[in-house]
Amino acid sequence: MAHINEAPIRHKGIAVNEAAAAGITTRDIRLSAANLSIAFIALVVGGVAGLLQGLVRSGFLELPSWISYYALLTAHGVMFVLVLTSFFSIGYLYAGTSRVLGGLAPKTLAFGWTGFALMTVGTVMAAFFILTGNANVLYTFYTPMQAHPWFYIGLALIVVGILLNCVGMFITYQSWRKRNPGKLTPLFAFFANAVFVLWVFASLFIAVFVVGMVIPWAFGWVETIDPMMGRTLFWAFGHTLVNIWMLTAISAWYVSMPKLIGGKVFSDSLARVAVVILVVANVPGGFHHQILDPGLSVNLKFLHVIQTFMIIFPSLMTAFAMIATMERAGRAKGVTSLLGWWKTLPWSDARFFALIVAMLAFIPAGLGGIINASNQINQVVHNSIWVTGHLHLTVGTTVMLTFFGISYWLIPYLSGRKMTRTINRLAIAQTIIWAGGMLLMSGAMHINGLLGSPRRTANTTYNGSSAASDWAMYEMLMAMGGVILVIAIVLLVYIWAQLAFIAPKGEGDFPIGEDYSPSDASPLFMDRWSIWVGLATISIAIAYVIPLINFASGDMPGSPPFLMP
Ligand code: HEM
Numbered sequence: 001m002a003h004i005n006e007a008p009i010r011h012k013g014i015a016v017n018e019a020a021a022a023g024i025t026t027r028d029i030r031l032s033a034a035n036l037s038i039a040f041i042a043l044v045v046g047g048v049a050g051l052l053q054g055l056v057r058s059g060f061l062e063l064p065s066w067i068s069y070y071a072l073l074t075a076h077g078v079m080f081v082l083v084l085t086s087f088f089s090i091g092y093l094y095a096g097t098s099r100v101l102g103g104l105a106p107k108t109l110a111f112g113w114t115g116f117a118l119m120t121v122g123t124v125m126a127a128f129f130i131l132t133g134n135a136n137v138l139y140t141f142y143t144p145m146q147a148h149p150w151f152y153i154g155l156a157l158i159v160v161g162i163l164l165n166c167v168g169m170f171i172t173y174q175s176w177r178k179r180n181p182g183k184l185t186p187l188f189a190f191f192a193n194a195v196f197v198l199w200v201f202a203s204l205f206i207a208v209f210v211v212g213m214v215i216p217w218a219f220g221w222v223e224t225i226d227p228m229m230g231r232t233l234f235w236a237f238g239h240t241l242v243n244i245w246m247l248t249a250i251s252a253w254y255v256s257m258p259k260l261i262g263g264k265v266f267s268d269s270l271a272r273v274a275v276v277i278l279v280v281a282n283v284p285g286g287f288h289h290q291i292l293d294p295g296l297s298v299n300l301k302f303l304h305v306i307q308t309f310m311i312i313f314p315s316l317m318t319a320f321a322m323i324a325t326m327e328r329a330g331r332a333k334g335v336t337s338l339l340g341w342w343k344t345l346p347w348s349d350a351r352f353f354a355l356i357v358a359m360l361a362f363i364p365a366g367l368g369g370i371i372n373a374s375n376q377i378n379q380v381v382h383n384s385i386w387v388t389g390h391l392h393l394t395v396g397t398t399v400m401l402t403f404f405g406i407s408y409w410l411i412p413y414l415s416g417r418k419m420t421r422t423i424n425r426l427a428i429a430q431t432i433i434w435a436g437g438m439l440l441m442s443g444a445m446h447i448n449g450l451l452g453s454p455r456r457t458a459n460t461t462y463n464g465s466s467a468a469s470d471w472a473m474y475e476m477l478m479a480m481g482g483v484i485l486v487i488a489i490v491l492l493v494y495i496w497a498q499l500a501f502i503a504p505k506g507e508g509d510f511p512i513g514e515d516y517s518p519s520d521a522s523p524l525f526m527d528r529w530s531i532w533v534g535l536a537t538i539s540i541a542i543a544y545v546i547p548l549i550n551f552a553s554g555d556m557p558g559s560p561p562f563l564m565p
């Protein structure tokens with residue numbers, strides 16, 4: 001497979017693989033493909049669970065006694081937001097990094113495969129305990145709800161596996177820098193490195209929570225656990241995870257989208273600044289998931305609302321850069337009218353179409369996020385199904401559609417096949433069906449949340465209460481949205497199978513927008529990650545030292561375990 005134009009780069013200790021002299025090596029392909037395969041399995045399992053939930057909540061279906069709504073809900077959350085997103089990001093970022101840095105270092109492959117193996121074993125363990133009803137703790141595994149201890153060990157293996165992948169990425173990144181003194185790393189690699197830096201921060205919090213607190217408690221070695229400490233550690237991880245998805249998704253918007261529309265990266269340095277702000281400012285945002293938690297002072301919550309709103313800056317910068325990229329591409333094609341460039345975009349190219357729909361979905365998703373993060377309005381929507389509607393717009397639509405769009409070039413790139421016109425058309429239909437299904441489902445969830453319907457509850461009429469009867473119509477719409485989404489998943493599986501095994505051989509490329517114009521070069525210190533990691537550590541310390549010391553100071557009552565039906 002010959003995909004790369006640049007000469008391959010020699011990694012210390014191995015001879016250049018001649019077969020790979022012109023492109024991504026078979027070894028790199030295998031690692032990415034393995035990660036993507038698990039992501040695809042997670043999509044199917046998570047999707048089936050999602051559909052069943054939608055049908056149960058709306059009263060269309062009653063589950064057999066051997067499986068509970070909460071087992072399904074746990075499977076759905078874990079498969080989609082922990083498993084699918086992690087494996088997909090690794091497969092995609094490793095492939096793109098191999099593309100722009102001329103191959104992964106041999107040690108990276110060793111770390112990558114070991115990480116992959118641990119993550120896969122961890123996923124199978126977690127799935128087993130969820131589906132056998134031994135881990136009805138939802139994907140947030142808030143204590144004092146308790147699962148089987150080996151479920152948590154499965155989660156811990158996933159985290160260790162991810163950390164090994166981080167090390168793998170850093171090795172290739174740093175080895176490229178050593179071999180290219182005085183050169184700025186390519187933008188894609190910068191994004192990839194940032195994602196893995198965030199993963200390290202996220203993993204540290206979740207490791208302390210799972211390994212340091214939950215596992216000893218689940219085995220019964222300690223009797224009680226402090227739920228507040230757990231929630232705080234979880235959301236330091238959980239919110240960082242959200243930005244890991246966003247950063248992964250926007251890497252495609254910044255780097256690949258310009259190439260797909262025949263334009264150029266609008267501003268390399270703007271992109272890098274947006275990345276750095278996300279890395280430095282994001283972890284403390286975790287507290288906006290705890291606005292209604294007791295035990296945190298009002299002043300502290302105020303500080304965190306401010307820190308959360310920092311994230312609006314890179315979001316607006318991204319919106320600006322995307323529109324500017326598209327406008328410039330149109331102007332370069334000779335468009336002079338104010339908005340005429342909009343028509344010159346390649347609407348019939350599924351790779352672009354999925355990305356632009358994802359970007360459009362981010363507008364209502366981001367507005368909802370501002371509502372959630374605002375202390376007063378949060379009181380109205382907190383723990384209602386509005387929140388579930390919000391996360392189906394953000395991760396369910398914006399991130400997922402971007403991942404689907406990426407897969408339309410990534411799979412052909414890895415399989416050495418090409419997207420035919422028919423598959424392209426199916427992929428456009430897939431995008432429309434997915435977006436339509438999500439719009440319907442998440443719209444209904446938003447409205448029902450405002451009407452007071454709680455999230456994370458199976459079907460109930462609350463003893464025939466009239467308030468609850470108002471929810472019925474929107475619950476039916478939710479279920480309809482779910483059915484439409486599952487149709488989209490079936491179509492997607494068909495497209496992926498075609499692209500991976502059946503489509504005619506061809507030379508697809510991994511689209512990489514032209515890096516930067518010399519006049520717009522970022523200063524070299526942008527690549528000094530010690531600066532950004534240092535600043536991020538300071539921002540995390542400002543946010544977390546006081547509350548964690550308070551929780552740890554010993555006057556918090558601990559809780560014995562609760563087992564969910
Ligand atoms: C087939 C498509 C999907 C359907 C039918 C679906 C449906 C649902 C339903 C009915 C709920 C439960 C509401 C509740 O009781 O609180 C839910 C929760 C959730 N969904 Fe989905 N969803 C789908 C796709 C996705 C995707 C693609 C993602 C993310 C990548 C996602 C992430 C979540 C999360 C994180 C929750 C919250 C779980 C919790 O509260 O523990 N869903 N979904």
Ligand SMILES: [Cu+2]
Nearest residue numbers: 239242285286
């Ligand atoms: Cu958050």
